Amino acid sequence: MRLxxxxxxxxxxxxxxxxGGLTVGPGMRLEWQNGPxxxxxxxxxxxxxxxxxxxxxFYQEGKFASExxxxxxxxxxxxxxxxxxxTADRENRGVEGTYEV
Numbered sequence: 001m002r003l004x005x006x007x008x009x010x011x012x013x014x015x016x017x018x019x020g021g022l023t024v025g026p027g028m029r030l031e032w033q034n035g036p037x038x039x040x041x042x043x044x045x046x047x048x049x050x051x052x053x054x055x056x057x058f059y060q061e062g063k064f065a066s067e068x069x070x071x072x073x074x075x076x077x078x079x080x081x082x083x084x085x086x087t088a089d090r091e092n093r094g095v096e097g098t099y100e101v
Contacts, residue, residue, distance in 0.1 A: 017099045038097035049080045 006025035010032070013019040020034030020042055031042040053076050056069045090096035 015099070036097045036099060046080055046083050049076050049083075052076055053080075 004026050006023055006028070008021065008023040010021040011019045011034075018033070021032040023030040023032065030048065033040065033042040033044050035041060037044060053073055056073050056076075059065065059069050060073070087096060095101070
């Protein structure tokens with residue numbers, strides 16, 4: 001199977017902060033979060049990772065179960081854990097949901 005490339009447009013505001021964007025591919029359209037995450041306006045990376053994990057778990061419940069799927073799930077969970085650590089750090093510093101670094 002040949003994988004088809006995705007097409008992405010990532011936008012920034014006048015200050016260079018992330019301001020949404022769009023990623024599309026066959027059967028997929030992701031409208032990304034526009035602005036700080038205190039009000040959700042689009043997809044965030046953690047949700048997309050969770051959707052992929054959910055799909056791979058579905059494969060693991062049937063005849064397509066494999067060590068490769070399990071490894072991918074573990075890597076994705078690791079990525080989500082690191083992103084959650086980033087969020088916790090930002091919360092502890094009082095900057096989560098803002099553009100402050």
